[in-house]
Amino acid sequence: MKTAPAARPHATHEVLNQVPPLAGYDVADDPALLEAAGREGADWDAGRLHELGRLAGAADTQEHARLANEHPPVLRTHDSRGNRIDEVEFHPSWHVLLGTAVGYGLHAAPWADTRPGAHVARAAAFYVWSQAEAGHGCPVSMTYAVLPALRHAPDLAQQFEPLLTAAAYDPGLRPPAGKAGLLAGMAMTEKQGGSDVRAGTTRAEPVPGDTGGAHLITGHKWFCSAPMSDLFLVLAQAPGGLTCFLLPRVLPDGSRNAMRLQRLKDKLGNRSNASAEVEFDGALAWPVGAAGRGVPTIIEMVSATRLDCVLGSAAGMRRGVVAAAHYTAHRQAFGKDLIAWPLMGSVLADLSLESEAATTLAIRLAGAADRAARGDAAEAALLRVALPAAKHWVCKRAPLHAAEALECLGGNGYVEESGMPRLYRDSPLNSIWEGSGNVTALDLLRALRRQPATADALAAELALAAGADGRLDKAIGQLRAGLAGLGAAGPDAEYAARRLAGQITLALQAALLVRHAPAAVADAFCASRLGAGEGAAPGGPGVPFGTLPDGTAVGEILDRARLVPR
């Protein structure tokens, strides 16, 4: 009797020229990040950053990230007996990711840490851990950002701050006071408007006879992410005008507050995270900040989350270029490693320049936030102008960057298993959150018009790089002329908003690179982004990646970013 031939994995061919998984590496092995974090005062956290970096690059973590996205959250409106429960069920991998983030203090921990640089250390760690999975960063960021706003209600802050800053992930709906740690969200956007929050129709009515300021909230919110959080900042129309309130999911007596989850959004990206449509049917809440001052109060939360949008976009870029470099270093075409072909090298170097500039600026902004939180007015003024500019520009560059990084993997980059489609789908979101492109750019104009100290702080920051590079000097001169011509409000001034956001960001990035990065990086950035001088890329940064001028030190740029296997 004939025996069957031994089973072979593939009957027709050997599997050749496929790339090993990018796993088991230290995500924090990122010179631009480490140097920037050191400059901004967080050297003391380098050991922990590498520990988190190794965790972020581990195969197990990557598997959790995949599972959390392939098994998105499910809404459970009722229990088996028909009682309303309004809970969201997550895959266990979501809890692992979020639990790690909270355990490393990426949420509100730095607000309880008096060490200078605590916010920078947290920003660097957030950047590193976001490269593992971006979706769970949403509740992490919102919890980080809630503190400055919550402090407008000292009694509530005293009660909840220790739990919001505790490095304990304690999921599940229970009375906040009895939990080991809390997460917070925000609910501003309504069906009829998200940018124009003053058009909100949700009402707040004082509870008759209550001396503690309790109000009943009635209305809806159209996007309310991380709805399993313990506390929410909510905007509502109170008798004294639009006011910010703190609304707990569970009341002190253990009953569920009247916050109903209507459905979850079926989203482009950010699929591991739940974003709900909610209704408040007389939900109990307590004011945060003065009546009628809802927008200025919640803006403090918005501003802190904007920093995370920049960090998150920079993290996505780094993840993209590392994946692209890894792939091209292990895949051959036409007899050579892809990375060794000049044009692929140029694409990777260009992606790397964008990534290094984004990282360097994001961590500089985290340094400004750290010092502003400790009372430094000049850094607060710089942040007021640099943050909306960077939020606009860096977050808008991210999808272009992700698309190009994905293409370095050829067809494999288009396939889910590579992780690149998730990176691409997640990439536009930071630009929409916390003020979409136009709104953020208009906010930049508002800052420049109303607070002259912001332009002074920007000028002082750029002056630190004066004389170091002629192209940068010229760009700063053009920016100065643009700012001087801002004039009164009107269509022309508004048209300038996006342009200015780009000019300011590029000038800040170039100034930082000229001062701190290797000459090859700074020179190539100025040559390709500032659009002046011999051999400049046609059209500057608006053109696709991979158009670096002749003579660019591609090898040095890739080495610098540790993108070539050693």
Ligand SMILES: Cc1cc2nc3c(=O)[nH]c(=O)nc-3n(C[C@H](O)[C@H](O)[C@H](O)COP(=O)(O)OP(=O)(O)OC[C@H]3O[C@@H](n4cnc5c(N)ncnc54)[C@H](O)[C@@H]3O)c2cc1C
């Ligand atoms: C995944 C996801 C999660 C979210 N989670 C939350 C959450 O947890 N809490 C929350 O409150 N919100 C959340 N949002 C909502 C988000 O903040 C809003 O979508 C955003 O602020 C824009 O509001 P809108 O969708 O109503 O758009 P609109 O306000 O209708 O704006 C539409 C477009 O017009 C532009 N625009 C608006 N005004 C002007 C103007 N004056 N001049 C020029 N252009 C203008 C905007 O930039 C935008 O591009 C989430 C959104 C998404 C996608």
